Amino acid sequence: MIKLLVVCSVVLSTGYAATPNADDKYQKWADPGRVLYQTATDFDPGDMQVLLSAMQQVSLDSGMCIKFQRYDNRADAGKDYIYISNKLSGGKAMSTCYTFPGRSVEQQGRGQYMVLFSSRTAPGAASQTATVPGACLDTVRDAMKYLFQALGFRSEYGRTDRVNYLDFLAADPNSLVAKSMAEWTPFKIYQPGEASFYNLFDPLSITMVDGKKWAKNPMNPVFTPKSNVWIGGKPNLSQQDCQALAMYGCDTIKCQNPYSLLGGQGILVTPLSTPMDANGVCATGQQILLGSVMASGLTVPKGPQAGIPFNPQQSAVNQSISGSGIVQGAFISGEPSIPSGPALPGPMMMSLPVHERAGLNSPYAFSVAGSNPYNFQIIPDPVDPSKANIIINSAARSFTNAQITVQAANINAPQQTPQVGQALVSINLNCGPLFMSYPPGSSSAASRLNFPSTPIRIVCDGNMLQTPMIIGTFTAQDPDSDTGVTYYISMSNKFQISSVGVLVLVEAPASGLGLIPVNINAMDANGAVTTLHLSIQFSCA
Structure with missing residues (x-):
């Protein structure tokens, strides 16, 4: 029989690093080499693979000190264990994953719940492809966060000293989280007696999340790291996480820093964002830039540890390398508040934040290591030899949590001492709307993807234009949905556009002969914008 315990926060443990819990209702597990668990009979096989990978990685990162083993109903009867399901007792659904922060002293061999699910298996998930904010089995790193917390630790972002490392973008950070997460107030600060803060804040901890993780709008993160801080993004315990396991008697000499000298091989590969969230026009022959990775040698500056380089002083700026153009700058008053995104096709480039790095100046050879079911391509950056861009050609539909391993090798390193590094990258792509048709007067060469190369000409008799015209x-059509798109105008206040795409001139140009630029924007439900750039010429005798 499994007893559903009261949901409380935190635990106590006497640790040496990380953020141990301080509530004595939660303690260490009796045998770190046999942390027992049992899964629900209907636990999804795909989720199980992610969970097992996460368990294995925690064991490896702890020097095989921590081991998760299946509970045996006979041999382990009466022992404390974790019962893992995607729902609570009685089938009650939760909108977020959850674990008790350590071994509950109240369970007395009856098991304690840990709720884990992916976006695909979330209770009541409306789509098999949409990302669920509270899911934790979409990536190995997310699963490791909950396993580590179950050993007796709390999240770094709940510490009282977080303001020294993170800039929160609202007085109440929880006001910025997605609706499904709001009731859990994930960014509340721990109270005295809930967690111990005698160790230094660790932004590389497995318990840290990206500021966009639970944000209701990914373009408006809950927090950004300060300029000298990097947020961990690898599926590994940080060195301080590992050292904290000394409370279980683990040998801290075996603790490695996964953010320096990756695998001891000399090259550190770091994604410039994790996951990579991209918008693009999905059609045959179109290239979409999904994100970029950096390779660096030996060390990364600003401290003995380093994670994902990120400069919060610079926001991502979209630009085109093909001349197709995109919407940049402020929109005119009255338009919807939306993130700036790629407009017409590309290849489209996104210039990501600049950061410092140290080490080798020699060029790197980038490649995809292992399977590549989405046929991603890695292309060297034309300006920075230590940077590579990840692109996809001819994407058909949106996708979430596509994963590839990017490898970088120093091509000038001696053959006997090759320098190689790898990074696991998660990628989400939202396909933006496609313009399917234009009115008469557009260039006859105009296609679904290329805006007209010549102006639309409007000829009128006399010096008067009758408005509205x-x-x-x-x-435009959203390739992922039949719910339609939202149209709006930018660059000109002389036009309006209806909900079905009818463009209307509402104010005549000042003179009889005028050339007016106007952008027709189509936005899908996820905020991806495709922009059609037009010039309309009025010729009045």
């Missing part, structure tokens, strides 16, 4: 209908 219908220019024509523009039609």
Whole structure:
């Protein structure tokens, strides 16, 4: 029989690093070499593979001191264990994953719940592809966070000294989280008696999350790291996480820093964002830039440890390398508040934050290591030889949590001492709307993906233009949904566009002869924007 315990926060343990819990209702597990668990009979096989990978990685990172083993109903009867399901007792669904912060002293061999699920298996998930904010089995790193907390630790971002390392973008950080997560107030600060803060804040801890993790709007993160801080993003315990396991008698000499000298091989590969979230026009022959990785040698500056380089002083800026153009700068008053995203096709480039790095100046050879089911390509950056861009050609539909391993090798290193590094990258792509048709008067060469190369000409008799005047209908389609798109105008206040794409001139140009630029924007439900750039010429005798 499994007893559903009261949901409380925190535990106590006497640790040497990380953030141990301080509530004596939660203690260490009796045998770190046999942390027992049992899964629900209907636990998803795919989720199980992620969970087992996470358990194995925790064991490896702890020097095989921590081991998770299946509970045996006979041999282990009466022993404390973790019962893992995607729901609570009685089938009650939760909108977020959850674990008790350590071994509950109240369970007395009856098991304690740990709720884990992926976006695909979340209770009541509306889609098999949409990302669920509270899911934790989409990546190995997320699963490791909950396993580590179950050993007796709390999240770094709940510490009282977090303001010295993170800039929160609202007085109440929880006001920025997704609706499904709001009731859990994930960014509340721990109270005295809940957690111990005698160790230094560790932004590389496995318990840390990206500031966009639970944000209701990914373009408006809950927090950003300060300029001298990096947030961990690898599926590994940080060195301080590992050292904290000394409370279980683990040998801290075996603790490695996964953010320096990756695997001891001399090259550190770091994604510039994790996961990589991209918008793009998905169509045959179109390249979409998904994100970038950096390779560095030997060390990364600003401290003995380093994670994902990130400069919060610079926001990501979209630019085009093909001349197709995109929307940049402020939108005119009255337009919807949306993130700036790639407009017309590309290849589209996103210039990501600049950061410092140290080490080798020699170029690197980048490649995809292992399986590559999405046919991602790695191309060297034309300016920075230590940077590579990840692109996809001819994406058909959106996808979430696609994973590849990017490898970098120093091509100038001696053959007998090759320098190689790898990084696991998670990628989400949202396909933006496609313009399917234009009104008469657009260039005859205009296609679904290329904006007209010549102006639309409007000829009128006399010096008077009758307004309102219908220019024509523009039609865009979201390849991922039949719910339609939202249209709006930028660059000109002389036009309006209806909900079905009818463009109307509402104010005549000042003179009889005028050339007016206007952008027709189509936005999908996820905020991806495709922009059609037009010039409309009025010729009045």
